[in-house]
Amino acid sequence: MSENGHDHPHPGTGRTATPSTLRVRAMEKLLVEKGVLTEAEIQDRISYMDSRSPANGAKLVAKAWTDEAFKNRLLEDTKSATFELGMDASGPVEFIVVENTPEVHNLIVCTLCSCYPRAILGRPPDWYKSFEYRSRAVKEPRAVMREFGYEPPENVEVRVHDSTADIRYMVLPMRPEGTRGMGEEGLAELVSRDSLVGVSVPEAPSHFNA
Amino acid sequence: MGREVSFSDGETVRVLDLDKSGHVRAPRYVRGKTGTVSHLLGKFKNPEDLAYGKYDGPEKELYRVAFRQSDLWQGYEGNLDDTLVIDIYEHWLEGA
Structure with missing residues (x-):
């Protein structure tokens, strides 16, 4: 800043x-x-x-990891769920949170411009707006993720979301193994902005600091 | 375009290759391609009107349409189940 x-x-x-x-x-x-x-x-x-930043997204994810009912609300009605945590994502655009599972890994892009869940996460990073990311994320998502240091298993479906219209997308990553017993605050620290876009995934603290 | 169209979840649709330039929201890489409606998003003002200062145009149904990546890109590298989901307004779609 x-x-x-x-x-x-x-x-x-x-x-x-x-x-x-x-x-x-x-x-x-x-x-x-x-x-x-x-x-x-x-x-x-x-x-x-x-006043908006990826920390909002991390808080939502950590809460979803520790509270199944909240997770369901986050997936069903993202805007209301953000209000529950004291965030204000009101505005004309709608939000959809897409959940990573052992079967599906989600990746977000806006090929036409730089649509991004700004009301929750603030400004997108520069790379998200770059022509290179916008053109390659749809065509060769696995290669793009590899360059970010993440390789989804071959048998996992990679699902790319191109946000071309009135909806903004955010990824709910999977809670990493080895984080049992961690509280919401500690968990939120594992959730990076990149993992909310889907180019990477959160890792347990031992790997995180390695 | 006065055409009435509505599609339901799971329906097969094709993205039209309309000869429309300027501020449009259907990227070229999906035009002419066939996919499946995966979600009905509701009605929205048409950005193709809004971008040119026309605020009283009709609202358009917006759909999430899922494609197999291998149907979009020749020589796509990855899992055959890899997909791409995109938001498309009704006037860019036809039943397939």
């Missing part, structure tokens, strides 16, 4: 503005000048995004 609290440097911070930051800044300025948006609305939106 930069010192001004969001992702782009401001003039006078001594950083070089890229062409895209300059373009965004010019558009921002125009939208404000034309009265389409106010500076306050832009700041609100930035704060909204900054």
Whole structure:
């Protein structure tokens, strides 16, 4: 996070503005000048995004691992389940959580742009928005996961979800072996952003720190 | 497009190859391909209208459609059971 609290440097911070930051800044300025948006609305939106992070997803997953009834609610009505944990995922888009099982491994991509469960997880990582990930995740998901260090067993079905429309997807990974007795907080620490997209899976702490 | 279409869970559908450019949500790699409806998502405003400032257009049924990866990509490497699921609006689908 930069010192001004969001992702782009401001003039006078001594950083070089890229062409895209300059373009965004010019558009921002125009939208404000034309009265389409106010500076306050832009700041609100930035704060909204900054208040969301993969830690929300990790909390949901850890709760689902330890509470079967919550897991079912998370799978059936994701939005309500997030409210139960004090998160606010309200908004026009719907959410679907897809569950990894011994038979199926899920992977999320948006080939057309960068649709991502932002209201829960915040901004997507840069690689998620890259042309390379978007084009390869649908066509050669196993090779992509291998590059992230995860290889699903050959007999497991890899199911890719291309979120092209009004639904945002998040993966519920499987609870790793060797985590019996761990509490929700400890479990949540095992859940990375990558595992919520499906390019990797959580591992038990001994491997985690290896 | 005034065509009434509705599909149910498990129905076989084909994605139309509409000659439509601009802001469309049916990527080329599924056009002309046959898959199975796996989930009915409900009605949504059509992004192809919204993107051009048309907010009063009709809502469209949105479906999750599952494809076998080996039906989408020649020489797909992986399990024959590997699948891809994608959200497609009704006007891009026909019964197959």
